[in-house]
Amino acid sequence: MAKGKQVRKSASTRGAARPVRKRATPALTPDEREARTNALLAAALDVFLERGFESARLDEVAQRAGVAKGTLYLYFPSKEALFEALIGSLIxxxxxxxxxxxxxxxxxxxxxxxxxxxxxxxxxxxxxxxxxxxxxxxxxxxxxxxxxxxxxxxxxxxxxxxxxxxxxxxxxxxxxxxxxxxxxxxxxxxxxxxxxxxxxxxxxxxxxxxxxxxxxxxxxxxxxxxxxx
Amino acid sequence: MAKGKQVRKSASTRGAARPVRKRATPALTPDEREARTNALLAAALDVFLERGFESARLDEVAQRAGVAKGTLYLYFPSKEALFEALIGSLIxxxxxxxxxxxxxxxxxxxxxxxxxxxxxxxxxxxxxxxxxxxxxxxxxxxxxxxxxxxxxxxxxxxxxxxxxxxxxxxxxxxxxxxxxxxxxxxxxxxxxxxxxxxxxxxxxxxxxxxxxxxxxxxxxxxxxxxxxx
Amino acid sequence: MAKGKQVRKSASTRGAARPVRKRATPALTPDEREARTNALLAAALDVFLERGFESARLDEVAQRAGVAKGTLYLYFPSKEALFEALIGSLIxxxxxxxxxxxxxxxxxxxxxxxxxxxxxxxxxxxxxxxxxxxxxxxxxxxxxxxxxxxxxxxxxxxxxxxxxxxxxxxxxxxxxxxxxxxxxxxxxxxxxxxxxxxxxxxxxxxxxxxxxxxxxxxxxxxxxxxxxx
Amino acid sequence: MAKGKQVRKSASTRGAARPVRKRATPALTPDEREARTNALLAAALDVFLERGFESARLDEVAQRAGVAKGTLYLYFPSKEALFEALIGSLIxxxxxxxxxxxxxxxxxxxxxxxxxxxxxxxxxxxxxxxxxxxxxxxxxxxxxxxxxxxxxxxxxxxxxxxxxxxxxxxxxxxxxxxxxxxxxxxxxxxxxxxxxxxxxxxxxxxxxxxxxxxxxxxxxxxxxxxxxx
DNA sequence: CATGAATGAGATTTCATTCAT
DNA sequence: CATGAATGAAATCTCATTCAT
Incomplete structure (x- = not known):
């Protein structure tokens, strides 16, 4: 029993490439989580302002916040949710x-x-x-x-x-x-x-x-x- | 095959009386061209207003103007050009x-x-x-x-x-x-x-x-x- | 009035790369459309059979049918629709x-x-x-x-x-x-x-x-x- | 900082009487390990049955087994291995x-x-x-x-x-x-x-x-x- | 040993743009 | 001139896998 036809190309097509990664995984304190959230919101504000909602690229938001694309989704479930949280947090x-x-x-x-x-x-x-x-x-x-x-x-x-x-x-x-x-x-x-x-x-x-x-x-x-x- | 393609060779067949023309290779009068242009601009205004620039679909603009999508490109070289022409024409x-x-x-x-x-x-x-x-x-x-x-x-x-x-x-x-x-x-x-x-x-x-x-x-x-x- | 900040990198980030393309655009006869539909369904059957629904890649379906990925969406609005059409067409x-x-x-x-x-x-x-x-x-x-x-x-x-x-x-x-x-x-x-x-x-x-x-x-x-x- | 990390150096601290252990570096008995393995397999069966292999989410398997996602990888090196172990264990x-x-x-x-x-x-x-x-x-x-x-x-x-x-x-x-x-x-x-x-x-x-x-x-x-x- | 946040490849889907007819 | 099918880059979102703590 093993590999199987080709469910996935090689065992690790998906999943990390192992880059630098400053800090990685253990339970975030609420403060840390909030800090990241704020970093994301700040980055999002910049990008949404520069580009508008439609043109804004989540890639860019993540990049400016210094996280990977997927990480953003650990904090906001969708682009729209990010946008709304952003507005809500600021008015x-x-x-x-x-x-x-x-x-x-x-x-x-x-x-x-x-x-x-x-x-x-x-x-x-x-x-x-x-x-x-x-x-x-x-x-x-x-x-x-x-x-x-x-x-x-x-x-x-x-x-x-x-x-x-x-x-x-x-x-x-x-x-x-x-x-x-x-x-x-x-x-x-x-x-x-x-x-x-x-x-x-x-x-x-x-x-x-x-x-x-x-x-x-x-x-x-x-x-x-x-x-x- | 027998599609008229020899008609209209010099750019000025226009003044003509607009004969039968079984809708094949028309030769638009300037008026016709302008009318189409206006129809496209009107449609574009609607769509840009409803959707914003990014979200606006050229498909929809063309459709509302009653032309094929490709036709739009005979009048405006790009979405951006259309948008700018639109603004220019209206202010x-x-x-x-x-x-x-x-x-x-x-x-x-x-x-x-x-x-x-x-x-x-x-x-x-x-x-x-x-x-x-x-x-x-x-x-x-x-x-x-x-x-x-x-x-x-x-x-x-x-x-x-x-x-x-x-x-x-x-x-x-x-x-x-x-x-x-x-x-x-x-x-x-x-x-x-x-x-x-x-x-x-x-x-x-x-x-x-x-x-x-x-x-x-x-x-x-x-x-x-x-x-x- | 012109370019604008950077709505899109260069005028043609999106849109074609201009490959070979055997035949391109004019109105498809119903027969032609049906032929393409069948080619897509046949390709889909192969791929779905080999991989199952989830693992099947629409890329591969398109490729086997000899069309671009986007073309598939001119015939079927979604992966699920393709799957259902496939089943429907065959039973x-x-x-x-x-x-x-x-x-x-x-x-x-x-x-x-x-x-x-x-x-x-x-x-x-x-x-x-x-x-x-x-x-x-x-x-x-x-x-x-x-x-x-x-x-x-x-x-x-x-x-x-x-x-x-x-x-x-x-x-x-x-x-x-x-x-x-x-x-x-x-x-x-x-x-x-x-x-x-x-x-x-x-x-x-x-x-x-x-x-x-x-x-x-x-x-x-x-x-x-x-x-x- | 003062997190016990010097404990368990040789693989066989096990037979031990299971003392206080403030839940830090346990040293599982074989029974415990087997129990966890079974819990994971049981959860995996449920999820694979409900979703099929591709659609099954390891997140869900881990959650139903009551462990963290990472833990799963201490027991099975990949999704495929989990699947195979599951089948093997049941037939x-x-x-x-x-x-x-x-x-x-x-x-x-x-x-x-x-x-x-x-x-x-x-x-x-x-x-x-x-x-x-x-x-x-x-x-x-x-x-x-x-x-x-x-x-x-x-x-x-x-x-x-x-x-x-x-x-x-x-x-x-x-x-x-x-x-x-x-x-x-x-x-x-x-x-x-x-x-x-x-x-x-x-x-x-x-x-x-x-x-x-x-x-x-x-x-x-x-x-x-x-x-x- | 266990955790769970982080990662990023990759999937589906959209749509501006092209071009054979 | 007009058409509209075809293209494919690029965007959003998912999730198996890793690894610092």
Missing amino acids: ASPFQAAGEVLLKQDVPAETMLRGLLHFAKTEILATRRKDVARLIISEAGRFPELAAFYHREVIGRGMGIVRSIIERGVKSGEFRSDAAARFPQLVVAPILVAIVWTGLFDRVQKLDTSGLLDAHADLLIAGLKGGTQ | ASPFQAAGEVLLKQDVPAETMLRGLLHFAKTEILATRRKDVARLIISEAGRFPELAAFYHREVIGRGMGIVRSIIERGVKSGEFRSDAAARFPQLVVAPILVAIVWTGLFDRVQKLDTSGLLDAHADLLIAGLKGGTQ | ASPFQAAGEVLLKQDVPAETMLRGLLHFAKTEILATRRKDVARLIISEAGRFPELAAFYHREVIGRGMGIVRSIIERGVKSGEFRSDAAARFPQLVVAPILVAIVWTGLFDRVQKLDTSGLLDAHADLLIAGLKGGTQ | ASPFQAAGEVLLKQDVPAETMLRGLLHFAKTEILATRRKDVARLIISEAGRFPELAAFYHREVIGRGMGIVRSIIERGVKSGEFRSDAAARFPQLVVAPILVAIVWTGLFDRVQKLDTSGLLDAHADLLIAGLKGGTQ
């Missing part, structure tokens, strides 16, 4: 917390609005979050659940916070226009501009996003105070 | 013309701004142009030359027109803030919001883009008039 | 027809039984049908619908025919035992033996399947005539 | 013994034949042996040495015993036909039917294998007695 927390803190303070609505836009500068535009946002903008058209998730977790909350600020300003007599309460998108529109511009045109014409948001703050507040509507 | 003209007309009129800058935003409503948001814009936003990251082209042909001109309007308003004393002259993006930011929102979140929460732009116009003009900066 | 017809013809004749049941076993010799054991049977025996455990299909189309009909013959023989007084009417499998059991033996042990010890079935016919008929039960 | 013994016992008895050949078929009922069809047989039938085409081994160890002996019984019956005048001595396969054919049918069609149409073999015994013996050949 999460700071928004609602920041919003609540902002609303708890006893300061003029104007200060709040400026604080909000400053927050956008430091927490979105200055971080990878702006890239995630761009990725979502690019891909969510083909990932409806992702769009819904993002809308619920990020957009909805953000709009709610903006609306609260404006309403408070109107109630206190600080603002005369409630246009921005009806369309909180107007408050954040320049953030979107900054995100998109950065992704598309920065190589051609750099945009001073900080100046943009400052100018927007001024203009917006002037409008809210002066508006007769 | 071009109306903007600069409209802008110049606007600037020639002797009306208050406010009216011009409102006219501009109205133009955006009718000529962008209410047409396929918004879809093209979204397509560009999604894909231009991976087509730098496309981004540059779009920036040059559309964005740059648009920003120039906006800046002219604002400067005129400032000069005439109508506006006190020149923030929007320094950052004309602030004027169009809500258009971008409308485009992106429509593409991503409309299924979840519809946005009244017309109301959005109206509110923006009010707020913006109030800001420009009241701003002290 | 079909001759059985029921043969059975009905047999039953219509006005001959002794014994003659019918011998005819049936002769039919098995010439139409199953001497043809590829025996290989198909073996393939089904090997794989149907993991293709329940295939088993059901085969049972319905082949086994059920066969058993029905056998039962009819036996019952006729009993009714006419030719046979005294009706054991084989209750278990028509007993009549065909040696056919199964021949099929399995041929596939597994012929290299080790050849089996005279013709002699086997003749001996079986004698023994069976003697049993049916002499049986007291 | 062996009871047949030749039973056969010899049968032949030693001083009973009519008919009784022997009935005994043989009864043995098949209880020792094959009612046990996992029928599953092993099916596994062999399915896979031996691709494991020629397995087929040869099985033929030598099981089939050959079985046929020899059958032949002896028939010859004895002919010699004693009990049987008139020697067809079954020339083709002992005829005696066991319904066992094969039972095995195959059970594996393929039981879900569709249950077969009374016991009744089948009883009917076969009657018919066969009637045939052997009455046959004039």
Whole structure:
């Protein structure tokens, strides 16, 4: 009893080639596992950003994370799962917390609005979050659940916070226009501009996003105070 | 075998009266060629919009255009060329013309701004142009030359027109803030919001883009008039 | 507008290498298509028989059929579909027809039984049908619908025919035992033996399947005539 | 670090009393090793039966046996070796013994034949042996040495015993036909039917294998007695 | 001895592109 | 000019096998 016709060419066509391999196998501590997960997610973010979902090659993600292709599948069951985990891992927390803190303070609505836009500068535009946002903008058209998730977790909350600020300003007599309460998108529109511009045109014409948001703050507040509507 | 292959030897059999032609070796008139080209571009727009560049299938483009797949290659040498031709064919003209007309009129800058935003409503948001814009936003990251082209042909001109309007308003004393002259993006930011929102979140929460732009116009003009900066 | 970052390495990473290619593209006549389909099915039969479903490589099927790997997918949408088409194409017809013809004749049941076993010799054991049977025996455990299909189309009909013959023989007084009417499998059991033996042990010890079935016919008929039960 | 690695240097630390051993470097007793081997074989049987050789996952085998995947390789050097060991471990013994016992008895050949078929009922069809047989039938085409081994160890002996019984019956005048001595396969054919049918069609149409073999015994013996050949 | 994370060859499947007719 | 069958590179995902701990 032995070999058999040719179930597999030679006993080890499949299975390793025995390369360098720094460390190999024993039980990973949760920290180690998390570190690898993060390395993979970081690599994935890079590649998805550079190429988009469809064009992104898992080979490349693995390579940049310094692991073999198959290893990736020990952490994420599919390309889509990787993508979703990536998005999920990056949009999460700071928004609602920041919003609540902002609303708890006893300061003029104007200060709040400026604080909000400053927050956008430091927490979105200055971080990878702006890239995630761009990725979502690019891909969510083909990932409806992702769009819904993002809308619920990020957009909805953000709009709610903006609306609260404006309403408070109107109630206190600080603002005369409630246009921005009806369309909180107007408050954040320049953030979107900054995100998109950065992704598309920065190589051609750099945009001073900080100046943009400052100018927007001024203009917006002037409008809210002066508006007769 | 007896397939006409001797017909059409010189490139200009065209002017002809279009006789029987049992559909074998036609000799297309320029009009016919253009019609086919347009059919292909229209089909391509649909498919690229639905699927994105990578996921779009040329099979499907050809099918929707009613031609064989190989035919597509008689009109465009590659998928990329098709995509670029598509974008090129759709962004071009109306903007600069409209802008110049606007600037020639002797009306208050406010009216011009409102006219501009109205133009955006009718000529962008209410047409396929918004879809093209979204397509560009999604894909231009991976087509730098496309981004540059779009920036040059559309964005740059648009920003120039906006800046002219604002400067005129400032000069005439109508506006006190020149923030929007320094950052004309602030004027169009809500258009971008409308485009992106429509593409991503409309299924979840519809946005009244017309109301959005109206509110923006009010707020913006109030800001420009009241701003002290 | 042009290339773009690197949507694809060089314009033609994907798509042909331009080999020999005997004939290439124009509309296939139904005959041609059928011929190719048959070539593919024939190649598939070989490969599935040699390797079993799981081990069979579509590469090899394509190669043996003389086409490229992708071509196979123009004819069958998946490996499983190919497998099912293969089985379907090979088990079909001759059985029921043969059975009905047999039953219509006005001959002794014994003659019918011998005819049936002769039919098995010439139409199953001497043809590829025996290989198909073996393939089904090997794989149907993991293709329940295939088993059901085969049972319905082949086994059920066969058993029905056998039962009819036996019952006729009993009714006419030719046979005294009706054991084989209750278990028509007993009549065909040696056919199964021949099929399995041929596939597994012929290299080790050849089996005279013709002699086997003749001996079986004698023994069976003697049993049916002499049986007291 | 302080992980015992100096323990077990010579291969025979075994006989030992099995002390505390905080589960680190055990030193298995032969019994323990055999128990694990059996657990692995049992698990392997299940998985190979459910999936077939190719589709069987060693992961699953290890899991069902309650060991890590790597451990499996301490017991069997490859998937193929595991498969072969499995078959080897299951087909062996009871047949030749039973056969010899049968032949030693001083009973009519008919009784022997009935005994043989009864043995098949209880020792094959009612046990996992029928599953092993099916596994062999399915896979031996691709494991020629397995087929040869099985033929030598099981089939050959079985046929020899059958032949002896028939010859004895002919010699004693009990049987008139020697067809079954020339083709002992005829005696066991319904066992094969039972095995195959059970594996393929039981879900569709249950077969009374016991009744089948009883009917076969009657018919066969009637045939052997009455046959004039 | 046992573990189980890591590996990477290889399988199926897709689709832009070509070219004989 | 148009066709559409054919091509084959390349992508995702699987899993037998290895080996540091």
